Amino acid sequence: MGDRERNKKRLLELLQAAGTGNGHCADCGAAGPACPCTLVQSLSSSAEILLFHPADPDWASYKLGVFICLHCSGVHRNFPDISKVKSVRLDFWDDSMVEFMTHNGNLSVKAKFEARVPTFYYVPQASDCLVLKEQWIRAKYERQEFMAEKAVSPPGDREGFLWKRGRDNSQFLRRRFVLLSREGLLKYYTKEEGKTPKAIINIKDLNATFQTEKIGHPHGLQITYRKEGQTRNLFVYHDSGKEIVDWFNALRAARLQYLKLAFPDLPESELVPLITRNYLKQGFMEKTGPKHREPFKKRWFALDPQERRLLYYKNPLDAFEQGQVFLGSNEQGYEVWEGLPQGIRGNRWKVGLTVITPERKFVFTCPTEKEQREWLESLRGVLSSPLSPLHLLTTSAKSG
Ligand SMILES: [Zn+2]
Incomplete structure (x- = not known):
């Protein structure tokens, strides 16, 4: 050899x-x-x-x-x-x-x-x-940021400009964002020197997730928060990869700080998965109405496993969802079935699934069998996991 x-x-x-x-x-x-x-x-x-x-x-x-x-x-x-x-x-x-x-x-x-x-x-x-x-x-x-001899200072407050997608048009505009870590607030301003923020976001209700494909930018970040019972979506990016990831981790640091104060008895290891979350699955499906006789309409769906919500939108980058399906657990009678109920046919798409909740049956069709399989698997994953006491606590706090 x-x-x-x-x-x-x-x-x-x-x-x-x-x-x-x-x-x-x-x-x-x-x-x-x-x-x-x-x-x-x-x-x-x-x-x-x-x-x-x-x-x-x-x-x-x-x-x-x-x-x-x-x-x-x-x-x-x-x-x-x-x-x-x-x-x-x-x-x-x-x-x-x-x-x-x-x-x-x-x-x-x-x-x-x-x-x-x-x-x-x-x-x-x-x-x-x-x-x-x-x-x-x-x-x-x-940058060797995590070596033993490096002094670690928490990110704390942060201020800077991000490109933010307009709520009612697809144009990205430069907006000043200010994170006040101790107060647990994220604000943004439309005027560079403006004194009145356009929005004040409570860190308690905030999530951040990179959504580069959906936003169409390699640094695209989605920030969501609760607003009047709905989930408001902001889509932002920064031209520098370091800047946008630093923003993301600064938001995460502020979230962890809030969670520690809110749940002082829980070990850190249980709080870390709650800092931010990614969607378990996203994509287009078509849905019909509660009578199942209404025409099927194409919607963008996003499955949030932590809040146990299947959110749907007219368009993937809408500011607010059109509706949502709460996903309880199998023990509470929630289920997902492969296929459509008897006698019901989709519009363009043949394969589909039915989500059973105590209130109604939701009927969806999927563009491909692969999509159907992925949705079934993801939905089953959420429905089969029991509601944790912490989940009950965090959602009741959020939907108040
Ligand atoms: Zn690798």
């Missing part, structure tokens, strides 16, 4: 070595390197690996000593002074590089660069948008 082959074999063994964390991307947790087919392939020759995995190479930073996925390797390329990447399977690795990877590895490098990640900081996963992953990777290695 030549050096080249021997080193490749050693690297592949390192990817699966127990207790190293190398089987998951060091930055987004993607399980690429540890996928079962890789496991099988590692037993055979590397020639076969190249044959079976031509488009899915695993990557590593040989300057930092971590194994990462293809997507994260793209971010690492932006700061070559700190990180240099190679493909595990396709590039040449010399002995000293393999030695370095053996002595480092994902868990030990994580202990160094993630020594002090603040509780409120959003650590992205593989399914998150690029700007979140990019800023996490840069904060970690390039």
Whole structure:
């Protein structure tokens, strides 16, 4: 066996070595390197690996000593002074590089660069948008924000300009936003030097979620809050990825601060999932009315798993929802069925689902079978989870 082959074999063994964390991307947790087919392939020759995995190479930073996925390797390329990447399977690795990877590895490098990640900081996963992953990777290695010797100061108050989509037109306009962390308020102003805010948003009712596809901007952030029993949506972005992610984490810090005051007896680990939330599923479906004889109309749906609401809109970027379906639990008689009730047919779309609540049956049709499957799975997930005492507490506080 030549050096080249021997080193490749050693690297592949390192990817699966127990207790190293190398089987998951060091930055987004993607399980690429540890996928079962890789496991099988590692037993055979590397020639076969190249044959079976031509488009899915695993990557590593040989300057930092971590194994990462293809997507994260793209971010690492932006700061070559700190990180240099190679493909595990396709590039040449010399002995000293393999030695370095053996002595480092994902868990030990994580202990160094993630020594002090603040509780409120959003650590992205593989399914998150690029700007979140990019800023996490840069904060970690390039700016080294989370190393043990770094003094951590909570973000606190924040002020700056964001591009905000107009409520009644699709134009984005520059608006001044002010976050008052201690007061638990976010304000925004239409006039640059204005004294009267256009809106004062209570942190208690606020959620923030990156919605880059829906907003049509790689840094698009959706901020929601309760207003007169409805959910108001704001769509904003900043040209700088760092700025928008800093805003997001500042809002999260303020949310955690509020949650700690509101629920002083709960451990922090139970509050963290409540800081912000992402929709479990979004997309177009068609719905009919309560009699099921009304014409089916196309609506945009968003499933909020924490508030257990299926919200629907005429258009994805509407300021307010048109309506919502509260999703209780199976024990309370809520269910979702595959298909439409007998005798009911959709308009354009054939496949569908029926949500049963104590009050009525909601009938929806989906554009494809794949969409139908995903909606069924997501809705079942919410309905099968019991209402937690905390959920009852937070929703009753919100719908007041
Ligand atoms: Zn990754």
